[in-house]
Amino acid sequence: MRPSPPVPGARGVGAGSLAAPTLRLLACGALVVLASHLLPAAPATTASALDVAGAAGEPPPDDDELLLRIGRAAVAADDPVVGARLLKLARYLELGGTGEHADDELVAVAREVGLGGEDVVIRRYLVEAARLAIQRPVAADAPDEDAIREYHASHAERFTNPPRLRATHVYLSAARRGVDLERDADRLLDELRVHGASPEASRALGDPFVRGATVAGSEDALARSFGASFAREVAALPVGGWHGPIASSYGLHLVWVEERAPARLAPLEEVRGRVVHALLRARGEARARERLAALRRGSGGAGDDRRAGS
């Protein structure tokens, strides 16, 4: 497990540092419906949109700032997530002094002193909830067959399987052979070459290997099983003939590549589920961008949902 990186949003929403991969998964969703009301399918009234977008003459807000404003406008006054955070802050800052106070009183005090607008966690929550609201797939996003085919073709790099190979290997165990490992491997390689041994014939040579004598898969898959350097070296071998010795996590290997397949775009039917999922996500993100741009222009919306691009 890699250590958890610092939370990008911790530097503040306004810094534009929210990393979508980390935070877009936030599914609190408490603001979705209300935020959607601010962003109706039909062109919105300019009044509500301008309230969100800010007054004329101010510099145009960036996406995160705009989303924060949407979130603030849409949040329920007694939203439990915000309330819990404000309560925690109020207690931590001892806003109630030494007296006994009900939770809602402490939350009210926290709001009064502006914590609701300044706290990083609350700001991040509002931004992401607003982002979810405007990206959420709607029925009109469901793609037709032509759109699916077009997306598959135009994003071929995402649906292309990497090059792969299949090889037979003779394994020599470092644990069994110790200091003789390399000498034994060199000798066996010579024998294989001199006698023109076939992959099939080689299976009675070397040491027993728990994974068997077949090596197959992409370079990534081989790296996962045998280590990165082994995968790289095997990926560079020609088809046919004995090569090596190549070191892995287990010992040394003499390798005969039997088949190599180039990278190949997976046919649509093999990856249809992934294509549809990616397309829906792309449409949601595009719609969000359009709406934010429209709000920034002060028009309040990008038009009918059904025209959202892909």
Next chain:
Amino acid sequence: VTDGPPVPWQRTEERAPCAAFDPLRQPLFGDLHVHTRFSADASIFGTKVGPRDAYAFAQGGSIALSDDDEQPTRSARLDRPLDFAAVTDHAEFFGEVNLCLTPGSPLYDVEMCRNLRKVDAPGERFNVTVQWLFPAGIDNPPKSHAFCSTPGVDCDAEAVSVWQEMQAAAEEAYDRSAACGFTSFVGYEHTASPFGRHKHRNVIFRNHVVPAFASSQLETAAEGSPQGVWNAVERDCLDAALGCDALIIPHNSNLSGGEQFEDPLDALDAQRRQDREPLVEIHQIKGNSECRFERLAGEGVGTEDELCSFEQLTRSHEGPDNDPPPSIEDWPARNLVRNTLKAGLELEEALGANPYRMGFTGSTDTHNANAGDVEERGWDGAQGNSDASPARRIANDLRSNPGGLTGVWAEENSRDAIFAALARRETFATSGTRPLVRMFAGALDGVSCDAPDLVARAYATGTPMGGEIGAVRFGASPRFAVLAVKDPGTPDVPGTDLQRVQIVKGWVDADGVAREQVFDVAGSASDGLALDRASCTPAAGARELCAVWEDPEFDPSQRAFYYARVLENPTCRWSTLTCKAEGVDPFAADCATQAAARGEAFADCCLTQDADAFFEPVVQERAWTSPIWYRPESIARVDGTLTPGRRAGDGALDLRIRLGRRVPGALVAGELPLTVIVEGAGELFRATYAAGGVPLEGDPADGVVLRVVAGDLDLARLGTGDASLRIRLESGPYRAEHVRRWRAADGVLGVAS
């Protein structure tokens, strides 16, 4: 249905054949027990992410994890993606949970929904947990929470919607291309918890064909447990004739108060359990279920195995009547899988069928959707904000652990191939690391640790883990081959070397009493002990270990099981690593002083194994192979030939099946009907012989031979190469099987000698 190389199971899917295919099978790692926000308890813990996030994480993507405040300010990523995974959310209250999480729903603002969403510290959520989950623990639960009767609310329809979303997430994650990079399974957890006794089971479906509704304990309680979930799976899947197939994996027997594995009603019930539940989850975040040994008392629950103090919880179930927990003498024996397997042997003596013929899986049971997140160093926790921070992990969840993984040996990374491996129990469980281990048993002619083709020979002359053998060497012990290699780890976190391989034997003695014994068969208990406690660097040990072993106390008349346990060298437990990272060294003389300076939450960093019966700051990670069962009444040997032919109708077979000595006398006397089934690429041959017409040869005193000759068969789908065949015999409650890889020569398949 896709064509592909001949395989000893049926292809049921439309998908591309896998480019990486190995007839001698490759190891794949996965997690078959993962919860997301659709589980009520996960949502109470503050988990926000869903099934799609879980599958993305399993494939190497990042995931957002909640912090103490239930805010997703943490993230994690697997260094090594999984090969397969199943999201198994609790089916109880699927619909209610989603309605409570969906703004705008008619239930969104009801008190129970607000309680579900509100931020609670672990010690504050007892009431809301009871409020939500108590119905799953009573005899006659309501089908849904009372608020579902609100006008305009349809919790059942919402439950279907959640179930469909889980299916869609699995479908999107499944790689149907030739790359076969990742396999997802549709599944769910059926959560019977009678007064806190875990009778929990995961239902794993073979492919995309699944029931329209995930039947939970709320729907099946009246039919009993586990019979209710069996009924549901049989009615809605197996017998629905829609191409649906499923298996059920019980788990957390360590928290079942002895109720997870109760006696079967009769032989049919026993056989039904064996068929429905071929596997058991032996290790997960909420403890290990293999066996139990209390170190300070020097006593175990039916065992003297000191290695059974590994990752034990203090309670025998989670009901309010478990305080204090029972003493070691009164501990429920069948909370432990090894004891349950032994009980299965005893029950087979009495009933003729073994209800507990279970292979092993390991998983996480994470409630954070972080499938397979099992690394001890820097463990992220697994239960929302309950264990989100180091302080909470140490103070609240010291005895939890990062959980385990399931290893399978399968021809390819596809749903059909992995499901077939699960069904035949060719699996191993690990406590989270990724060593590889294979075990075979049989005559194993020519198999030795010096044979380069050990694996091929073993498949040809023995059966792999999960299977059964008869008296394969007449009165002599079968031979057992175990081959294990260390987890290679990653460049940043190298794997730990192996210390030893053990074979655990359970058997029923001449008095009908189940017993057990553990044999060290490779490596040594004295190896690899020199852990550097300052840096937590483990000692050097073996990269690989191999043994071909015979049971010195084998008695051909006594039924038994054998499984291998692979032990890594000692390493620092996750809690030790966490404490050290927080500035509290559990090994330091002034640990208490350091802990006091760091804060009250870290006091348990200084707990030692001399002061606690189970806690261990140093652990030995391990792997367990599924058992192989020796059955005196099983098939002793098969000889003969099978000719696939080139076309339908060209096939023929001529089999001589030697039966074991304890085959029912009436069967040997020809007084019972007998069905013979041969399976390869699907079912190849089936014949039922009437009583009096069973083709038996030989003298019953010497053991009889069943002679099966047939022609004009459609066997061409076996192809022209070697083939794995399974021969099954059925006669009433009597069953036996023989699994081998047959060798092809001149168009004829024969048994290797």
